[in-house]
Amino acid sequence: MSRLDEIRDWWKPDVISPEKVKKFLEMYPIYRNDVNCPAFKSQKEIREIQNKNLQAQLELCQQYSPYYSKLFKEKNIDISKIKTVDDLEKLPLTTKMDYMKAPDSFKLRLAGVPGRQIFELIDWNITMTTGTTYGFPTIFWNTTHDEYALLQFLIRSSKISWGTPDDRIFDCFPFGPVPHIGYLRAITAPLAIGASVCAGHTGMAYPTFPVLRRMDEAIAIAENHKCTIIMGIASYIRRMIMRAEELEADFSNIRAIHALGEPCPMGMREDMRKRLKNLGAGDVFIHNGWGFTECQGSLSECTELGGNHNPDPGLYFLEVVDPETGERKADGEEGVAAITHLNRRGTVLLRYVLGDIVRMTHETCPYCGRNTERILPVSGSVYATRTKELVKFKGTLINPGVLKDAIENVGGIAEYQIVFTKTDPKDPYSMDQLVLKVAPVPDVNRKDLENKIRDAVAKAAEMSAKIEWVEKPSDIYDPMVSLKATRVVDARPPLE
Ligand SMILES: [Zn+2]
CATH class of the missing domain: 3.40.50.12780 (ANL, N-terminal domain)
Known part of the structure; x- marks a missing residue:
């Protein structure tokens, strides 16, 4: 049995224990030798x-x-x-x-x-x-x-999230005009622990130098290298997995997803885990780290x-x-x-x-x-x-995170967007209205889904929502255009 097979399920809440973690750290010299680690x-x-x-x-x-x-x-x-x-x-x-x-x-x-x-x-x-x-x-x-210092930090964060030198890591962060930590650290972290790494190099195209790839090519690279871990922005990785399903790609080696850059609520994790199972993987650890520059x-x-x-x-x-x-x-x-x-x-x-x-x-x-x-x-x-995401709605300050969590736990949703608008968009003084744009997964019963979403939103935030169906997921979030899905839009005109 390989070391990766041995530790495969150790991340699970009902399997993990301080003893297992100690054993894991003993298995790899890069961790065993980090004797000054204060953890x-x-x-x-x-x-x-x-x-x-x-x-x-x-x-x-x-x-x-x-x-x-x-x-x-x-x-x-x-x-x-x-x-x-x-x-x-x-x-x-x-x-x-x-x-x-x-x-x-x-x-x-x-x-x-x-x-x-x-x-x-x-x-x-x-x-x-x-x-x-x-x-x-x-x-x-x-x-x-x-x-x-960063190498030390990345070694220490990798050991918490069960990364190993045996892993083949796929850097799924888009390449773009701004050198942000996502793309760069998803390279530095594997190198720091002695794992191998390759990257999709999708992202915001610069026509002067047409060097970036399409998502389909990125999927082929991850498949070809039999990658074990994907690191990237949560909503982007999910879209990549959805596309991999359409392409019937072999993701059977994937054992962990590092969903970074935005929240990845439990419903979204379960959704990704289920899809990865369709692609041949086992119970994948969907790790939602909290990162910042x-x-x-x-x-x-x-x-x-x-x-x-x-x-x-x-x-x-x-x-x-x-x-x-x-x-x-x-x-x-x-x-x-x-x-x-x-x-x-x-x-x-x-x-x-x-x-x-x-x-x-x-x-x-x-x-x-x-x-x-x-x-x-x-x-x-x-x-x-994010503090800026707190929204005043019908006179109350609400946290859209609660809504996001409720919606993502429903299942059957390919993409969605929360829109705060007005009952009459032309009248800034009309009532606030919550609209949920929803692109359902194929073959879902829309009436059932609508009831489930409305029910979840009502329970979580005591709000009633109007559902608007969107046929194509890319009409809500197009991974070729932006880095992250925009989950919350405040479309209300500013009050003078
Ligand atoms: Zn812990």
Whole structure:
């Protein structure tokens, strides 16, 4: 029996245990030799590592970060008083607007500083935020030091989500105009653990150099290389799987999907798992990591909905805060996620607000036994909700994540879109109306499906929905045109 066969079902919630995880880590030298990994150390030991790294990072910011040295001076902040991560509350939050105004001012100025190593001085690469939140992408600099840290982070996140050097990983992230972490890290992560990797290279075409491929070619590549793991954007991978079904492709080697870049609720996971079974696969682990540019990778699940673990607490301190006051929320309470870098040299951010609403726990993970903090599902089976996605509907602030979760649990839906509109679209003062555009899977009983969707939406959000049928899934989401499916549209005219 191969090692991959042996561990195939270990991710399952009713199979995984701290003992199995320890055994898994012993099987591979890349994990066995990572003796400094803090994941299984006590909370106290993890805090000590974070506190020590925080002090060193604050020293660097004080001296060499244009943004923070100015901020500390202006606000009279004495960093010698910030000895622990709990003292961080004395620092103001850094917002996306602060960062976007002058991204360069967050980069440490270490050139010419005596005693610094070459690793700390060289810009190894940049990545950019995808820019969907505020318009234009923002640069994030990595020095060589940061790239080594990233390799460690990716090794540690891979071991949480059961990646192995035996895997053949398919990078399904589209290639596009912006160097974002998805495409790049789905290459770096397999290389970091010694797995093999190939890529689809689909994406936004640049006619000057027609080098990208169509989805069908990407499917052929994944099939040809007998890939075991697909990494990509959740809705895009699902469409690729649906197309693979039409092509009757052989995906029997697939054992895990890393659905990243957006929430992948349980209904969507079950849907993908069922389709993959049609393509010859077994019970595939659909892993929904929570990633963002500012950690250059993603937090990882050890089992589905077991929580998204911080793979490397020595690099990043995460907290859940009140975005107005900066006060820290208690475990289990909803708030906005903020990250503090603890060991970086390029772009360094302290208490940087990520714009996702999350919940967190520091309890030992009952599944894998790790002691690092975990992000918990915040609504249904969805980990994080973008704050900008909160929608005022019929006078109440609602979270479309709840709706998405309910709809995706119904089954029988190929694509869908939630549209907030008006009963009379020409009249901005007419009543709010919820329209669900639904492209059903072939041969489904539409009356039944409509009843099920209306029922699920009513139960989840106490809302009534009007269903509009859409014949072609690509009329809702065309993977050749955009990176992600747009699940929520607010089509109401702005009120003057
Ligand atoms: Zn766990």
